[in-house]
Amino acid sequence: MSGKKSYLLAYNGISTLLWSYILYNNIIDLSNGFFSYKLNEGIPHKFIIITQLINSSFEIFHSVVRLVPSPLATLFLQSFARLIIMIGICFVIPESPANFNLYIFSGLIFAWSITEIIRYGFYFLKLWQKNVPFALVWLRYSAFFVLYPLGLICESITVYDSYSVIEKRLPLYSKFLKFALPLYLPGFLYLYNYMIKQRRKVLRNEKQKLL
Template identity: 30%
Template sequence: MAMTAARAYLLVYNAAMCCGWAYILGRLLWTVTAPPPAPGAGYPHTPIYDAVAPALRVFQTGAVAEVAHAATGLVRTPAATTALQVGSRLFLLWPILEGLTPVHGHMAVATMVGAWAATEVPRYAFYAVGAAAGSAAVPRWLVWLRYTTFLPLYPLGAGSEVALILAALPVLARARGAYLSIAMPNAWNVAFDFWTWCVFIVVMYVPGLPFMYMHMMRQRRKALGGGQKTKAA
């Protein structure tokens, strides 16, 4: 059977995302294991983030397409859940990491990016193979990786995200009302304090983490339990 345009697009998209995240993971591991630079060598103060940031901007932002895929029915994935997952990462990437350079040197940058990348490589590989050859052709080991890596990596990634937001709070407090905030009075008669929003986001991790974890556990049981066939999105 000839490959449809939709399947061809999903193959290219998922293969590109898999390669991008593999590159990010490789850059991260290379930087973490590389010997420290000699004093005065002009090495950046935040080597880990500087090493992964260019590719991270491209490939994490590229995940916005997944929301469109789900919303248009191109893949059978809940659009709301996809938007929540992608949105939380974009919040960490752009307003927190890209907007607040003092956070770049936090150790949670490495654990967060590592957890993201190690999860995404098998996930996108799973979808790429499914788009290319059908769900029945996806190797069992890849199915297992796709639905198992999140078990340790999701709590690690989420914990690192919370750690980075908490690290950003003192930075935001010093610029309170100036960074991504709207003060009263104004023509719209609205106010927004980004520091307060970050505190709210941290609080929302308390119910959000178990909810998302249980959602993924249900997906895992459906894919691996009872001998059911896996359906690649």
């Protein structure tokens, strides 16, 4: 096994486990009816912040050095939207009520974590045994029909619900968000159309293999 393959196997396997842990904690929080942290405990959603920062940094690096064929523009768009939440809201304004909205923020976590568990799990199996079960291939290129809109709605509401706090504390940042928030829709449409095109190509190839 080559060093590149071993590295990517480890990266995708660890990422799958990290997002599985995030999803598990989110399910526990929902069943309890509250998030497991309190405002006076500091920055909320620390584990997700760190995980997303690591993933974003590594994947942009992978794309730049051509370790993987992922388009850089797509990675930037996806990372930009998530980091507005993770850094721009959870880290910069931890007191924002949006960080404590159990159902909206849990919806956001569900959309992100399930997407990443499927994606990293798919890449791990593809590297490990090449022939990925068709069910997982279908899920990898179909789950986004539901998960992407869910993420868009929850991310937008989270930013909107934080705006009054940002406007009082960070006026300059509030102006940035006024510019950034309308970009969610065109960015979403770009990613959504990209995934639809990928789905057509991949599923067509998979069906040809079955013939």
